[in-house]
Amino acid sequence: MNTPDLETIGAMFGLPGRFVDASPYGSGHINDTYVLRYSVGGGDVRYILQRVNQAVFKDVPAVMENVDRVTRHIRAVLEERDVPDRSRRAMKLLPTRDGDNYHVDARGDFWRACRFVEGAKSYDVLTTHDQAYEVARAFGTFQTMLADLPEPPLHETIPRFHDGPDRFRAFREAVKRDPLNRSAGARPEIAFLLEMEATLDRFPALVSSGAVPLRATHNDCKSSNVLIDDETGEGICVIDLDTLMPGLVMYDFGDMVRTSTCDVAGDWHNLDDVHMDLNRFEYVTRGYLSSAGGFLTPAEIDELAFAGQAITLALGARFLTDHLMGDTYFKTYRPNHNLDRCRVQFELVRSMAAQEAAMSAVVLQAAESQDPSRRSAGVSTR
Numbered sequence: 001m002n003t004p005d006l007e008t009i010g011a012m013f014g015l016p017g018r019f020v021d022a023s024p025y026g027s028g029h030i031n032d033t034y035v036l037r038y039s040v041g042g043g044d045v046r047y048i049l050q051r052v053n054q055a056v057f058k059d060v061p062a063v064m065e066n067v068d069r070v071t072r073h074i075r076a077v078l079e080e081r082d083v084p085d086r087s088r089r090a091m092k093l094l095p096t097r098d099g100d101n102y103h104v105d106a107r108g109d110f111w112r113a114c115r116f117v118e119g120a121k122s123y124d125v126l127t128t129h130d131q132a133y134e135v136a137r138a139f140g141t142f143q144t145m146l147a148d149l150p151e152p153p154l155h156e157t158i159p160r161f162h163d164g165p166d167r168f169r170a171f172r173e174a175v176k177r178d179p180l181n182r183s184a185g186a187r188p189e190i191a192f193l194l195e196m197e198a199t200l201d202r203f204p205a206l207v208s209s210g211a212v213p214l215r216a217t218h219n220d221c222k223s224s225n226v227l228i229d230d231e232t233g234e235g236i237c238v239i240d241l242d243t244l245m246p247g248l249v250m251y252d253f254g255d256m257v258r259t260s261t262c263d264v265a266g267d268w269h270n271l272d273d274v275h276m277d278l279n280r281f282e283y284v285t286r287g288y289l290s291s292a293g294g295f296l297t298p299a300e301i302d303e304l305a306f307a308g309q310a311i312t313l314a315l316g317a318r319f320l321t322d323h324l325m326g327d328t329y330f331k332t333y334r335p336n337h338n339l340d341r342c343r344v345q346f347e348l349v350r351s352m353a354a355q356e357a358a359m360s361a362v363v364l365q366a367a368e369s370q371d372p373s374r375r376s377a378g379v380s381t382r
Contacts, residue, residue: 046116062155133287138235140292164200217247221255254307316345
């Protein structure tokens, strides 16, 4: 893809000041993100400019409507609660000169802009228990604020995004087609996923039975999607909102567990280093329930200990499927990159499964500390 003229695109949003420079930003696998710097009144102001990946998000206007609705709602909640420093705690889309919340360039690419949040950063790999607590607390706060989002439901921006049975069908089809003859090099991973089909079926079955509700959820609750304040260490803002849609809080929590309890990168080569840190899981659980415990149902809390396995296996299935099909979805930077990512996820699933009983005990203790009546109610966390 040709290098975009970022100065010209930024001008479509009427960004004030003199354009200074632009550079790629972040570590996301899907969209193209840049930070633009402008000189304003003798100082520098930075903005985020992002090109939305239309190969992944087929209906970008629907994505943008979701983002606009949710960010407006969150800003209204923060204002009603008189929360300080509100401009740093909720993303705000910047309008184009025409008043739209996105710009379509001559090539048909969709662009959006927002103010850069200074004095905070996100972390691909968390290094402290306090960071894990804050990431989980921030996501729990985000979910709590969306619990009363008015109708209608959010658009489904990626159909069947967390549909485990659908992911398994796509995987089986990829193995069958094997267009690049890659299955021979992934036999252990294929065999493991075939054995774990029931894990992918569990949560969809709970939805079908009415045991757990669909809610407005983030659906990509990895640790790098929370900005942590540089000075206070507080998780202040949830970002990367393209996958906002109806979903399950267990998947969101499971993604927190997946990305916050393992200290190695998602494409790490040495699987001996891959494990779930139970102490870190305790901080994630306490942080999450400290902000989200008030609106969750007992059935949802009952599934939190298993949630990490479900979402981690599903992501591993996606990486494996993409590897077999020729790396058409996730960006890759080396041969077998998606296979390496898959192996890390599957190893993490094994670690979680081995510690599931201990994880259940942690969830129960954290839930009881938030609401002692759960003890007498007999909440079991499986």
